[in-house]
Amino acid sequence: MKLEEIIKPLLSWYEENKRDLPWRREPTPYHVWVSEIMLQQTRVEAVKGYYERFLTALPQIEDLAACPENKLLKLWEGLGYYNRVKNMQKAAKEIVLKYGGELPADYEEILELPGIGSYTAGAISSIAYGLKKPAVDGNVLRVLSRITENGEDILKQSVKRRVEQELEAVMPADRPGAFNQSLMELGAVVCIPNGMAKCQVCPVQHLCSARAHGTVLEYPKKAAKKQRRIEEKTVLLIQNGQEYAVCRRPDKGLLAGLYEFPNMDGWLTEEEVIRAVEALKLMPLHIKNAGEAKHIFSHVEWHMKGYVVRVASTEKRAGNLLFIDKKESKGKYPIPSAFSAYRKYIEEDE
Structure with missing residues (x-):
């Protein structure tokens, strides 16, 4: 042919x-x-x-x-x-x-x-x-x-x-x-x-x-792909009234420059989350489980465990947290689809 x-x-x-x-x-x-x-x-x-x-x-x-x-x-x-x-x-x-x-x-x-x-x-x-x-x-x-x-x-x-x-x-x-x-x-x-x-x-x-x-x-023939690396993360949905916390990712690397919910490596217990929030100079009032989620990138998988944490108003905040209004976030702060499973916890009270 x-x-x-x-x-x-x-x-x-x-x-x-x-x-x-x-x-x-x-x-x-x-x-x-x-x-x-x-x-x-x-x-x-x-x-x-x-x-x-x-x-x-x-x-x-x-x-x-x-x-x-x-x-x-x-x-x-x-x-x-x-x-x-x-x-x-x-x-x-x-x-x-x-x-x-x-x-x-x-x-x-x-x-x-x-x-x-x-x-x-x-x-x-x-x-x-x-x-x-x-x-x-x-x-x-x-x-x-x-x-x-x-x-x-x-x-x-x-x-x-x-x-x-x-x-x-x-x-x-x-x-x-x-x-x-x-x-x-x-x-x-x-x-x-x-x-x-x-x-x-x-x-x-x-x-x-x-x-x-x-x-x-x-057909077609393809060489076997390398197995994706699995990373466990704990995602924090920190809420202060009608505001919630985000932080900006570094300008280089995975999801560079985008906004994300605060997160930490590994799966933390409720007690560990409370201590982590306090370390951010915030006062936790209530915590609840937000469930597990998974997101697959080309070379890595995120296995996530989330918590909703309500905090008291305070002027003293550590780290690079930015508290934004729920309505404002829709037009200004792009949050990657990797965190889509947790958006509902932020939007449910609207």
Whole structure:
């Protein structure tokens, strides 16, 4: 099978079956960029609302470049991986300075911008500018590994680069964006991960080696992932009337610069929590269990145990605690989704 044989059936299928997605209706360079960054690690259905909200607040690249960080992180709240949007803002500032607020119509220049890799650069170049550049992500690698029955590890950069070269050599010069999207769409709705592909509705089933040999579930091949590190934490929901305590995380590292509920390493008992709150020069009045929760990052899992602690008003406070009004927090202080299980304890009295 020659790779170029998939082009015609794929494009015909895509035109008839593509999903109606907001970013496809007006595929400007900025819109494609925002959607592709949001879609990393996040389901399409979940992204739709974030996409509309983000562009309503920041309709132009200049708006993204000038946006205060707190507002920017609040717009991104719930999407996770906050470095993605921080890099977007860095890139936006560079685009304003170097390119007058417009993404350059050049693949290599796009690739040099902060936070943009070959996949995103390829998507912007092909979809928005009609340039003959591939956009190879996990969906595309899975589709092609099954079609060609290639057993190489798709997590290797060398494999991804080879696939990019092979696709660039055969992709149609007149419809590169549609071709890239047809491969993405096939991987998203037909040649799906974590289960049997829907081969009966695949437009290239007659060209697929894995289907012919009954080996679809054996592809793609991936090296075993390293086991995530588990960290136990105690989360404190410290309340003073209608205010509750947050603190800002360091500017570098996991969830950099975001606000969080005060927390400590390890699982503390009620007595230990009371002593910890007193060490913050606060006077605990009442404590109750807020239950357990878990949040999974790429390389670490947080296993959390929470306590609601009501304290008496005091002017003497230790550490970097900031007491904020419940209503005020919704618009100003982005709290990462890692703590979403505990937000209800702050909001329940509203």
